Amino acid sequence: MSSSTPQHNRLRSRVACEPCRERKRKCDGASPCNTCVRYAYDCHYPQSGRKRKAAALSADRTSPAAEHSPSTPTDQKAQNRIQSLEANSGSAFVRKMALGIDPANAPRLRLFAWNVFLGSRKSNHTPMSRSIIQIISWPEMEELASIYFAKVDPCYGFVDRQSLERRMRTHWSNSNTETGAFEAVICGVAALGLLFSRRNVIDAELDLVETAKRILEQSMSVHPSLDIVTAWVLRVAYMRMTAPAHASWMASCMLMHTLEAAGIHSTHVLDWSSAGESGQALTPEIRKRILGVAQHLNIWMSFDIGRSRVHLQTLDFDLPAPREGSYTTELLELLPHSENLNPDKSVDVLDLKNSLATIVERHHSAPPSVLAQCNLTLLLCRRLRTLNFHFQGSLLNQVLSVTARGIQAAQDLLDDCAPWHHVVNVPFQIICILLALDTPAAIAQLNDGIKTLSNIQLVYPTDAAKEALSTACLLIHLHRKRKEADLKTLSEIVSTYSPSVLFDQQFATQPQNINDWSSHTWLESLPEMPDLQTFDIDRFLNGSSEWSLPGDWTQGL
Known part of the structure; x- marks a missing residue:
C-alpha cells in the first residue's frame, strides 16, 4: 500500500520480533519494527520461516518507489517530534540510558519518582463528601x-x-x-x-x-x-x-x-x-x-x-x-523557556545551549523555586544529550552547580515536611544525568543524590520512594559493571603489551641489557603526564608549542 494512502483498518503482524515478544509489546512486523526503533531495542526475528514472512508483510505495505526514496520532510519532522517527546520525558530518558548501559537488565519504562506518593496517600477510610x-x-x-x-x-x-x-x-x-x-x-x-x-x-x-x-x-x-x-x-x-x-x-x-x-x-x-x-x-x-x-x-x-x-x-x-x-x-519567569521546548517546535543545539546557559545563571531564592530551575536544567541537558552534545568547561561546571543546589533544596524541603512533587523527582533525575555525564565531578555528586533519596524513603516510606531509591541504585550498579568490564579490558592490554612485559620476554636471551631496569619499573621512569581533563590532544597532534613532550619521554618512545 502506498504511504500516501490513508489506512482505516489497523494492520496486524502475523509474527512479532523477539524483543516485542519478550516484553509483550505490539509489533508491526517491520525490520526493524517501530517499537524497537523507538526504544532502541535490538530488533531480530526467530531463525525460521517467520522471519521471511514478516519481511514479506513489511514489503507488501511499502511501495517500490517509497522503498528506495529518502525520508520526506514530514517523516523527519515526525521523527524529530518523537525524539523531543522522549527527551522531555524523564522516564524515557532513564530507559534509553539504561539500555545503553545494559540492555538485558535495564528497568522497564515507567514514571519513576514522579512524586512521593503516586496515589498511595490514602487509608482504609472511605472518603465522604460533606460540608x-x-x-x-x-x-x-x-x-x-x-x-x-x-x-x-x-x-x-x-x-x-x-x-x-x-x-x-x-x-x-x-x-x-x-x-x-x-x-x-x-x-x-x-x-x-x-x-x-x-x-x-x-x-x-x-x-x-x-x-x-x-x-x-x-x-x-x-x-x-x-x-x-x-x-x-x-x-x-x-x-x-x-x-x-x-x-x-x-x-x-x-x-x-x-x-x-x-x-x-x-x-x-x-x-x-x-x-x-x-x-x-x-x-x-x-x-x-x-x-x-x-x-x-x-x-x-x-x-x-x-x-x-x-x-x-x-x-x-x-x-x-x-x-x-x-x-x-x-x-x-521560567515559562517562556519551558514553552520553547514544546515537541512541536524545532530547536537546534545552539538554541538549547543558549537556553541552558541562561537558566543555569539565574538565581532562585527558595527550595521549591530552585527545584523548578534544576528540573528545567535537567530537561535541557536531556535534549542536548539526544543531539550528542558534549558538556565541558564552564557550562558543565554551572550545570553541576545547579544539580548540587537541587539536591540540597530537596533535603531542605524534606526537613520542612514539604512534599513538593520535585522532592523525589529531581534528585532521581539528577542521578540519571550525572551517570550520563560520567565525569569525575559528576560521579562525585552521586553520593549526595543517593543519600537524599534514602532520607526521603525513610521519612515517606511509600512504594514510589522505595522504587526511586532501588532504581537509582540499580542504574549505578549497571554503570559500575560497565566500568569494571572496561577496566578489565584495559588491564589485560597493559599486562600483555606493556614495555615491562616485552622486556621480560627479551630478558631470557639478552640478560646483560637489564642493568638500567633493576632499581625501578618502567612506569616509574616515565615523566609526569599532563592532566587528561585539561590536555588538548588536537593541539598536540597539530604540533602546538603550548605543551611539548619532555626529552626523557620522547627518548623512551
Missing part, C-alpha cells in the same frame, strides 16, 4: 490556612489571603452547611495544609479532597466562577504532589479548559462581572497568577508523560509583579 464545617473545626481551619500561606502560597501565590480569611469567618459564623463553590476553595486550601503538615494521611484530608472533587464535577454544567477556577488550580496542585501521572494530567487539561470557559485566558473575552460574583474580585494580578500557575502545571505534566499540552487561543499572559515573601514570579 467542610462537619469535617474540621474553625480553629483547625485557621491553622491549616496558616500552613498553606506559609508553605504553598509563596510558590503558588494565586489566592488573596485577606479575602479568603474574611469569607472563611463569614462561612463559619453563619453555620452554612450547604456546600458550594467557595467550599471547594477552602477544602483545597485545607487539604494542602494537611499535606504539608502531616506525613501520614488522616480521614479528614480524604474527605476534604472528595468534597472538593464532587463540587467541581457538579459545576461543569454552569459558567465557571472565579471560585471554581481557583478550586481547580488547588486540586491540580494537590494531585501533582499525590496522584498518579495520568489522572493528574487529565485534571490539568480540565483546568485549562475551565480557564478558557471562564474567559480568564484573555482580557478581550473576560466577563469580569461573572468572574467576580463569588465575592472575590478578579484583579489583573490574581488573573496573571492563576493563569501562570495553571500553565506551569499543564506544561510540565505533558512533558513528563509525553502527552499534548492544552494550547489556548488568544492567550494573554504577562508576568505578575513580584511581591515580598513570594517567589511565584521567579517561578513563572
Whole structure:
C-alpha cells in the first residue's frame, strides 16, 4: 500500500520480533519494527520461516518507489517530534540510558519518582463528601490556612489571603452547611495544609479532597466562577504532589479548559462581572497568577508523560509583579523557556545551549523555586544529550552547580515536611544525568543524590520512594559493571603489551641489557603526564608549542 494512502483498518503482524515478544509489546512486523526503533531495542526475528514472512508483510505495505526514496520532510519532522517527546520525558530518558548501559537488565519504562506518593496517600477510610464545617473545626481551619500561606502560597501565590480569611469567618459564623463553590476553595486550601503538615494521611484530608472533587464535577454544567477556577488550580496542585501521572494530567487539561470557559485566558473575552460574583474580585494580578500557575502545571505534566499540552487561543499572559515573601514570579519567569521546548517546535543545539546557559545563571531564592530551575536544567541537558552534545568547561561546571543546589533544596524541603512533587523527582533525575555525564565531578555528586533519596524513603516510606531509591541504585550498579568490564579490558592490554612485559620476554636471551631496569619499573621512569581533563590532544597532534613532550619521554618512545 502506498504511504500516501490513508489506512482505516489497523494492520496486524502475523509474527512479532523477539524483543516485542519478550516484553509483550505490539509489533508491526517491520525490520526493524517501530517499537524497537523507538526504544532502541535490538530488533531480530526467530531463525525460521517467520522471519521471511514478516519481511514479506513489511514489503507488501511499502511501495517500490517509497522503498528506495529518502525520508520526506514530514517523516523527519515526525521523527524529530518523537525524539523531543522522549527527551522531555524523564522516564524515557532513564530507559534509553539504561539500555545503553545494559540492555538485558535495564528497568522497564515507567514514571519513576514522579512524586512521593503516586496515589498511595490514602487509608482504609472511605472518603465522604460533606460540608467542610462537619469535617474540621474553625480553629483547625485557621491553622491549616496558616500552613498553606506559609508553605504553598509563596510558590503558588494565586489566592488573596485577606479575602479568603474574611469569607472563611463569614462561612463559619453563619453555620452554612450547604456546600458550594467557595467550599471547594477552602477544602483545597485545607487539604494542602494537611499535606504539608502531616506525613501520614488522616480521614479528614480524604474527605476534604472528595468534597472538593464532587463540587467541581457538579459545576461543569454552569459558567465557571472565579471560585471554581481557583478550586481547580488547588486540586491540580494537590494531585501533582499525590496522584498518579495520568489522572493528574487529565485534571490539568480540565483546568485549562475551565480557564478558557471562564474567559480568564484573555482580557478581550473576560466577563469580569461573572468572574467576580463569588465575592472575590478578579484583579489583573490574581488573573496573571492563576493563569501562570495553571500553565506551569499543564506544561510540565505533558512533558513528563509525553502527552499534548492544552494550547489556548488568544492567550494573554504577562508576568505578575513580584511581591515580598513570594517567589511565584521567579517561578513563572521560567515559562517562556519551558514553552520553547514544546515537541512541536524545532530547536537546534545552539538554541538549547543558549537556553541552558541562561537558566543555569539565574538565581532562585527558595527550595521549591530552585527545584523548578534544576528540573528545567535537567530537561535541557536531556535534549542536548539526544543531539550528542558534549558538556565541558564552564557550562558543565554551572550545570553541576545547579544539580548540587537541587539536591540540597530537596533535603531542605524534606526537613520542612514539604512534599513538593520535585522532592523525589529531581534528585532521581539528577542521578540519571550525572551517570550520563560520567565525569569525575559528576560521579562525585552521586553520593549526595543517593543519600537524599534514602532520607526521603525513610521519612515517606511509600512504594514510589522505595522504587526511586532501588532504581537509582540499580542504574549505578549497571554503570559500575560497565566500568569494571572496561577496566578489565584495559588491564589485560597493559599486562600483555606493556614495555615491562616485552622486556621480560627479551630478558631470557639478552640478560646483560637489564642493568638500567633493576632499581625501578618502567612506569616509574616515565615523566609526569599532563592532566587528561585539561590536555588538548588536537593541539598536540597539530604540533602546538603550548605543551611539548619532555626529552626523557620522547627518548623512551
